[in-house]
Amino acid sequence: MEQHRENKLHIGFFGRCNVGKSTLINNLIGQDISIVSEQRGTTTDIVKKTMELYNLGAVVLIDTAGIDDESSLGKQRVEKTLEAFSLIDLCVIVTTNNIIGDYEQNLIKQSERFSIPYIIVHNKEDEEIANSKTLAIKNLISVSSKDETSKQRLSSFIANQLKNKAEQKSILDSIVSKNDIVLLVTPIDSSAPKGRMILPQVKMIREVLDNNAINIVVKETELQDTLKMLQNNKPKLVITDSQAFDYVSKIVPDDIMLTSFSILLAKEKGNFSHYIKGTPMLDKLNDGDKVLMLESCTHQPTCEDIGRVKLPKMITKYTGKSLTFKAVAGLTNMEDRPEDYKLVIQCGGCMATERQLNNRLLPFIEKNIPVSNYGLAIAYMNGIFQRSTKIFSMLEN
Numbered sequence: 001m002e003q004h005r006e007n008k009l010h011i012g013f014f015g016r017c018n019v020g021k022s023t024l025i026n027n028l029i030g031q032d033i034s035i036v037s038e039q040r041g042t043t044t045d046i047v048k049k050t051m052e053l054y055n056l057g058a059v060v061l062i063d064t065a066g067i068d069d070e071s072s073l074g075k076q077r078v079e080k081t082l083e084a085f086s087l088i089d090l091c092v093i094v095t096t097n098n099i100i101g102d103y104e105q106n107l108i109k110q111s112e113r114f115s116i117p118y119i120i121v122h123n124k125e126d127e128e129i130a131n132s133k134t135l136a137i138k139n140l141i142s143v144s145s146k147d148e149t150s151k152q153r154l155s156s157f158i159a160n161q162l163k164n165k166a167e168q169k170s171i172l173d174s175i176v177s178k179n180d181i182v183l184l185v186t187p188i189d190s191s192a193p194k195g196r197m198i199l200p201q202v203k204m205i206r207e208v209l210d211n212n213a214i215n216i217v218v219k220e221t222e223l224q225d226t227l228k229m230l231q232n233n234k235p236k237l238v239i240t241d242s243q244a245f246d247y248v249s250k251i252v253p254d255d256i257m258l259t260s261f262s263i264l265l266a267k268e269k270g271n272f273s274h275y276i277k278g279t280p281m282l283d284k285l286n287d288g289d290k291v292l293m294l295e296s297c298t299h300q301p302t303c304e305d306i307g308r309v310k311l312p313k314m315i316t317k318y319t320g321k322s323l324t325f326k327a328v329a330g331l332t333n334m335e336d337r338p339e340d341y342k343l344v345i346q347c348g349g350c351m352a353t354e355r356q357l358n359n360r361l362l363p364f365i366e367k368n369i370p371v372s373n374y375g376l377a378i379a380y381m382n383g384i385f386q387r388s389t390k391i392f393s394m395l396e397n
Contacts, residue, residue, distance in 0.1 A: 015094035017066030091118035185240035200261035242375035262375030265348035278370030
């Protein structure tokens with residue numbers, strides 16, 4: 001299955017200084033992307049490279065600084081290395097000399113905390129090892145840059161760990177069938193990109209086509225006329241931009257399923273049960289409470305920006321409370337404590353992987369801070385929370 005750009009699997013390489021992380025990545029890619037040196041601390045920052053990996057398609061390989069870096073900037077480098085866990089789908093722990101010590105155990109614990117699968121690569125197997133007994137540990141592979149078969153063996157080993165993830169089905173697979181009509185409502189305002197559609201819209205168009213269904217795409221201003229033309233062959237499903245929910249829900253008959261691009265992405269990328277549970281927190285907000293708006297992409301805000309302008313105004317009007325809103329874009333490291341917020345509202349996450357989105361929300365979920373999603377929050381405030389999520393009962397049957 002061809003992956004969308006935002007869904008590339010991310011693979012992080014971790015380990016002590018000079019265990020050969022950069023060499024492994026260079027060998028896999030077949031290019032000198034990361035600097036290789038016998039000097040400790042050569043890799044000082046995260047290095048990313050996209051490549052095609054056998055049986056997986058496009059993946060992003062991430063090279064990190066040594067976890068035992070004790071140089072003057074070592075602490076900052078290690079912190080940056082650990083931040084990479086919020087990005088990855090697979091942790092590759094590189095070691096040499098048959099050593100699995102505190103550093104490696106801490107990397108394993110970090111992987112388990114984020115529910116990230118990990119493998120251990122015993123590198124430089126051609127060199128003398130500290131212990132004659134081979135490491136007895138799960139998910140272990142021994143390789144050497146001098147062994148011509150190592151590249152293929154490591155690629156296959158990595159691919160096997162991520163095979164199920166790469167074969168994940170479309171969220172629409174159990175909802176629409178061949179020749180079903182799916183009506184997509186896509187408002188065009190100043191926040192829409194010039195001359196093109198936004199990624200969630202493009203993604204859903206493709207998924208409808210992959211299910212051999214029929215796409216009809218209209219602006220909200222043409223929705224009513226389109227439904228009249230289709231009265232003898234009603235759409236199976238209407239997917240709208242969340243900010244048009246109020247208008248669209250009043251036009252689309254109750255016997256036609258209705259949801260939004262943001263809600264579909266939220267369901268596809270996990271944390272959905274937390275969103276469902278956390279969204280009613282909108283009714284419990286009080287004066288002075290802080291609400292965090294999390295955006296997965298970095299863009300230039302406009303006066304019609306959904307996360308920074310429209311949604312905060314909508315929440316303020318709905319609650320009637322004096323609230324403080326903070327927007328954080330991309331995967332920026334949070335300086336505030338999770339406890340500083342009463343509610344966190346995440347965008348659909350079209351520019352993030354499922355793992356990145358889940359790890360982004362993990363600190364808040366661990367502290368029992370309610371989390372929601374743009375689309376679900378808007379549906380809730382418009383009184384169509386149940387209707388917009390009813391579609392997913394088909395996935396459970």
